[in-house]
Amino acid sequence: MKPIQLLRARRRSGRWHWTDIAAYAYLGLGVVLMFGPVVWLVLSSFKTQASLLEFPPSLLPLSQQEVRVQGFPQPLPLFAATLDNGERRELAQVRRIGLIAQMIDPADPKQQYRVPTAKLAPVRHLSFVTANYTEPLQKFAFTRYLWNSVFVTTIATLITLLINSMAAYALSIYEFRGKTVAMLMVIGTLMIPITIILVPVYLVVTKLGLVNSLWAVILPGAATPTGVFLLRQYMLTLPRDLIEAARMDKASEWQIYWRIVMPLAAPALAVLAIFSIMWRWNEFLWPLAVLTKSESFTLQIGLNAFQGELQTQWNYLLAMTVVSLIPVALVFVFLQRFIATGIANTGMK
Amino acid sequence: MAGLTLKGVRKAYGTIAVIHGVDLAIADGEFIVFVGPSGCGKSTLLRIIAGLEEVTDGEIAIDGLDVTRVPASDRGLAMVFQSYALYPHMSVYKNMAFALENMGLARSEIDARVRRAAAMLRLTEYVERKPKALSGGQRQRVAIGRAIVRDPKIFLLDEPLSNLDAELRVATRKELAALHAEIGGTMIYVTHDQVEAMTMADRIVVLRGGRIEQVGTPLDLYNRPDNLFVAGFIGSPRMNLLPVQVVSPGLVRLSEASEPIKVTTGSLAAGASATLGVRPEHIALAAEGADLALTIDLVEQLGGDTYFYGSAPGLPQITVRQNGQALRGRGEALPVRFEPAHLHLFDAEGAAVRPGR
Numbered sequence: 089m090k091p092i093q094l095l096r097a098r099r100r101s102g103r104w105h106w107t108d109i110a111a112y113a114y115l116g117l118g119v120v121l122m123f124g125p126v127v128w129l130v131l132s133s134f135k136t137q138a139s140l141l142e143f144p145p146s147l148l149p150l151s152q153q154e155v156r157v158q159g160f161p162q163p164l165p166l167f168a169a170t171l172d173n174g175e176r177r178e179l180a181q182v183r184r185i186g187l188i189a190q191m192i193d194p195a196d197p198k199q200q201y202r203v204p205t206a207k208l209a210p211v212r213h214l215s216f217v218t219a220n221y222t223e224p225l226q227k228f229a230f231t232r233y234l235w236n237s238v239f240v241t242t243i244a245t246l247i248t249l250l251i252n253s254m255a256a257y258a259l260s261i262y263e264f265r266g267k268t269v270a271m272l273m274v275i276g277t278l279m280i281p282i283t284i285i286l287v288p289v290y291l292v293v294t295k296l297g298l299v300n301s302l303w304a305v306i307l308p309g310a311a312t313p314t315g316v317f318l319l320r321q322y323m324l325t326l327p328r329d330l331i332e333a334a335r336m337d338k339a340s341e342w343q344i345y346w347r348i349v350m351p352l353a354a355p356a357l358a359v360l361a362i363f364s365i366m367w368r369w370n371e372f373l374w375p376l377a378v379l380t381k382s383e384s385f386t387l388q389i390g391l392n393a394f395q396g397e398l399q400t401q402w403n404y405l406l407a408m409t410v411v412s413l414i415p416v417a418l419v420f421v422f423l424q425r426f427i428a429t430g431i432a433n434t435g436m437k
Numbered sequence: 438m439a440g441l442t443l444k445g446v447r448k449a450y451g452t453i454a455v456i457h458g459v460d461l462a463i464a465d466g467e468f469i470v471f472v473g474p475s476g477c478g479k480s481t482l483l484r485i486i487a488g489l490e491e492v493t494d495g496e497i498a499i500d501g502l503d504v505t506r507v508p509a510s511d512r513g514l515a516m517v518f519q520s521y522a523l524y525p526h527m528s529v530y531k532n533m534a535f536a537l538e539n540m541g542l543a544r545s546e547i548d549a550r551v552r553r554a555a556a557m558l559r560l561t562e563y564v565e566r567k568p569k570a571l572s573g574g575q576r577q578r579v580a581i582g583r584a585i586v587r588d589p590k591i592f593l594l595d596e597p598l599s600n601l602d603a604e605l606r607v608a609t610r611k612e613l614a615a616l617h618a619e620i621g622g623t624m625i626y627v628t629h630d631q632v633e634a635m636t637m638a639d640r641i642v643v644l645r646g647g648r649i650e651q652v653g654t655p656l657d658l659y660n661r662p663d664n665l666f667v668a669g670f671i672g673s674p675r676m677n678l679l680p681v682q683v684v685s686p687g688l689v690r691l692s693e694a695s696e697p698i699k700v701t702t703g704s705l706a707a708g709a710s711a712t713l714g715v716r717p718e719h720i721a722l723a724a725e726g727a728d729l730a731l732t733i734d735l736v737e738q739l740g741g742d743t744y745f746y747g748s749a750p751g752l753p754q755i756t757v758r759q760n761g762q763a764l765r766g767r768g769e770a771l772p773v774r775f776e777p778a779h780l781h782l783f784d785a786e787g788a789a790v791r792p793g794r
Contacts, residue, residue: 329518329522330522330524332518333516335489335509336489338510339510343539347535348524352525
């Protein structure tokens with residue numbers, strides 16, 4: 089179905105039923121609720137710090153127009169002024185003293201006006217402040233943070249997929265004494281929140297000399313009980329005949345795992361990959377604990393650095409938040425066909 | 438190609454025994470069919486031979502070598518599964534080549550073997566397809582092809598035709614028989630369908646409740662069933678089994694009123710109860726000297742044959758088969774005579790009574 093058809097879909101073609109209207113209204117509300125904050129974030133990331141703090145806030149990134157006037161080194165802000173005789177003109181503001189502003193006509197700089205500030209309205213136009221993006225990327229080590237985040241996310245996800253699938257393979261395909269106990273223990277660790285194990289794991293990481301290394305972020309979370317459980321449940325649904333057929337075909341256990349079970353578990357692996365990427369990319373508390381030097385910061389920790397004690401550089405913070413959203417959004421775009429089927433199959437939400 | 442010997446094979450899951458001591462010798466190149474009702478242990482026995490199930494007790498030898506503790510992958514056997522168990526993510530070619538790659542053969546050798554098997558099974562056009570894009574019959578052939586390419590010591594087939602429709606089943610049955618004639622390997626075939634067993638087997642192994650009831654050629658089993666179970670299981674429609682009493686050595690009768698029937702009674706004493714077995718085609722219509730007068734309940738006209746289902750007081754329903762098209766209707770009387778040369782007698786335990794026993 090083409091997108092345009094999708095947007096015009098109705099219960100009965102050609103006629104509007106009240107349920108059509110209700111459905112569109114409901115879906116429209118959903119779009120606004122889900123997508124509105126993201127749109128606002130993206131638009132706000134192009135605003136100046138001043139217009140971010142402005143009240144009432146504007147949706148679009150508007151900024152005051154400025155003009156260069158002969159005889160003035162700085163560009164002057166432009167206002168729409170209502171003069172005493174009721175005439176409306178666009179004037180540049182030279183200076184402001186109390187409630188009275190001294191204005192000049194940009195076309196005729198000799199002509200000066202004194203206008204009460206209440207009669208001035210700023211002339212604004214749409215402008216995207218791309219410096220919000222370029223400056224932090226140049227001034228701060230943001231590309232470094234980005235690279236660190238990409239590295240952590242990719243390597244951690246690969247390790248997670250590999251070792252979780254191996255554990256799941258053993259727990260689903262083999263029969264051995266204590267299998268249920270092992271599984272229950274894996275599930276049991278789900279009940280332990282990270283805050284409880286933060287200090288012990290930190291001590292281990294310190295003893296291993298991994299503090300400030302990216303491996304300190306990658307390794308502790310590589311084996312996830314959720315991942316093992318998810319993959320095990322999926323592997324249990326694979327027909328046993330296939331594994332037995334592979335065994336009859338002289339395949340080694342490693343070949344059965346790598347060439348039969350892994351390709352067939354692809355939907356579950358995709359789901360776990362998506363979740364792992366999201367977890368790792370958005371991880372905050374643990375990296376904050378083990379990464380103290382700015383060259384090993386991940387993006388989320390780097391973003392935190394904009395939030396000072398006295399002042400927050402909202403324009404940079406928002407712009408870099410958008411940057412940090414892009415990879416996850418791309419992952420969703422490319423893997424989304426797996427998400428629906430995979431999640432439906434694995435029963436994970 | 439190899440022979441197989443089972444000695445006292447037992448299998449139990451916990452305390453539940455499913456195979457109670459099976460002894461069997463299979464010669465090189467034989468087509469053996471395991472047949473029996475569901476739950477008789479035939480598939481379990483096949484999986485034990487394959488090495489997919491461990492035996493609780495007993496010994497398995499291939500070509501005289503003890504393989505009881507050898508894992509499935511090292512026994513050199515190939516298996517065709519009921520579900521076919523084709524690898525869904527691999528093409529037909531890859532499915533067939535997988536085992537050969539695992540055996541470490543050269544690419545050219547793998548290619549030659551796969552192409553040869555594909556040609557033999559008329560799969561050449563489909564080798565690049567995934568199993569999903571094949572029909573049931575084609576999938577079945579791929580499963581067989583996967584077994585053939587390996588040139589295994591023994592082929593194991595676990596109800597390979599049960600997922601096909603009736604017409605295709607008959608066609609594939611013939612193909613399998615032809616294939617066996619062509620490549621001549623030892624084949625062990627599991628089915629619950631006695632027609633498949635009769636048509637394909639060199640020898641049939643009839644199983645019930647984890648025990649072998651009888652082993653023999655199809656006609657052996659048909660003509661000389663060892664016991665009531667085999668008599669009832671082999672042959673379609675099944676043998677008529679009628680309760681009788683021994684009158685005197687060589688004579689039995691169906692009831693007090695009926696005429697005595699001549700049959701070998703062996704060592705059975707007079708007055709002993711027994712079961713008389715007679716196949717539908719061994720009951721003749723008799724104008725006079727009838728053993729029994731039946732009333733027709735139902736007539737089935739198959740064109741070439743006619744089946745009468747008749748009843749007589751105090752007896753189970755009796756099936757009579759007549760060649761050709763016999764024009765008799767429901768409710769008519771049908772005087773019949775049993776052919777004395779084809780009668781079977783079973784004692785109270787169900788064992789066949791044979792002359793001199």
